Amino acid sequence: MLDTHRIRVFRSVMASGSIQAAADNLGYTPSAISQQISALQKETGLTLFEREGRGLSPTAAARSLVAHTNDLMGELSKLDSVVTDLREGRSGRLTIGYFTSAGAEWMPTLARRLSAEMPDLTLELVLNEIPRRGGAPFDLNILVEVAGAQDPHGSRRIPLAVDPYVALLPGDHPLADSSAVTLADLEGDTWISNDLPQAICSKILAASCEAAGFRPRFAVQAQDHYTAIAFVRAGVGITVIPGLAAHLPTSDPQVRVVPIAPPQPIRHIAAVVRDPAGNKAANRAVELLLELIG
Structure with missing residues (x-):
């Protein structure tokens, strides 16, 4: 060895x-x-x-x-953490997978509340948009639902939220003050992507645009929410983004958030608990998330 x-x-x-x-x-x-x-x-x-x-x-x-040796060192680091937990008397570990916008909006508050209730619990929060090599599956996985996806055997899926997409328009856009727009209203605009083309959120948007009779031409491949919003703020074009990712300062006059009328892209967010019968911490985390989301 x-x-x-x-x-x-x-x-x-x-x-x-x-x-x-x-x-x-x-x-x-x-x-x-x-x-x-x-x-x-x-x-x-x-x-x-x-x-x-x-x-x-x-x-x-x-x-x-x-x-x-990359995976080996990751596992050794995890083993070091387990030994530290045992030595310091912490009774358990909870690994939560999350995607970016859920991380920004929900995870900090969830981590604070869960740690306050269970001070002996070690939390590990991992971005699940990056493929995870090695290691056990997430104890709790916050994800965007994909048709036909298979959950780990024995796990439980709990719906968390329905997240409609919204249009982000420059403040001087002709439709910036509209109560709602259709995707077809934006067909001729300069579009800015806000996710990778093969990501589920991009596929949801593409399907809705197809239903509206067109395919958007993305002139800017930003491929992340924050960069896409910055391009909108600069007046380069528009982006259509999940509502959870579209929170802006209310004082920002350069970007307007406008609801989308049908056919409206919508993503469904769920939590998957790997061991629902034996994972008290994961079940409590789901309860706190449902309270937080309202």
Whole structure:
């Protein structure tokens, strides 16, 4: 079995770019770092670094090894956290997956209230829009519902919210003061994307535009909510965005939030509890979310 301390030192050398830099970062002498790297090479039977001028250059084997240790180091870090929890008397851990707009609007308050009620609970909040390699599934996953998606066996799904999309228009847009607009009203505008094209929220918008008889031309590929809103504020174009992501200062005259008349894109938000019978913390988190959402 590989020595995990040597793996940590090796990864530091790879990340730092040299023995000396790794020694500075880890608080060791360059000699100690070199000894650990030599021992790791003997342990693995691999040549990890080659002389290049006055320094060292990582080999292809080194680059492959460091890539394959990413999951290992993540799991070791998680194990360190578990040991810390046990040593300090914390009784449990709750991992919650969330997407960006839910994170901004709900997660801070949820974390504060849940921690106040369960001070011995260790919370881990993880953005679920990025593929998660390794590790156990989320104890509680806050997600946008996708038709036909399969939940983990034995889990429970709880509807949380219906989130209609809204149009964000520059303050001087001809329809900025409208009580509502249709998607067709905006067909000729310059559109700004606010999510990745293959993301579920983009697909919901695309389906509604198809139902309205057109396909929007995105002149700006912002692909995140905050950047898209900034483009609208600058008067570049319009964006159609889930309502949960469209909260703006009420004093902002440069962006108007206008409701959309049917066919209106709507996303449905749910919570999936992995172990509903044995996860008191996850069930309480759902109760708090429902209270928070109202």
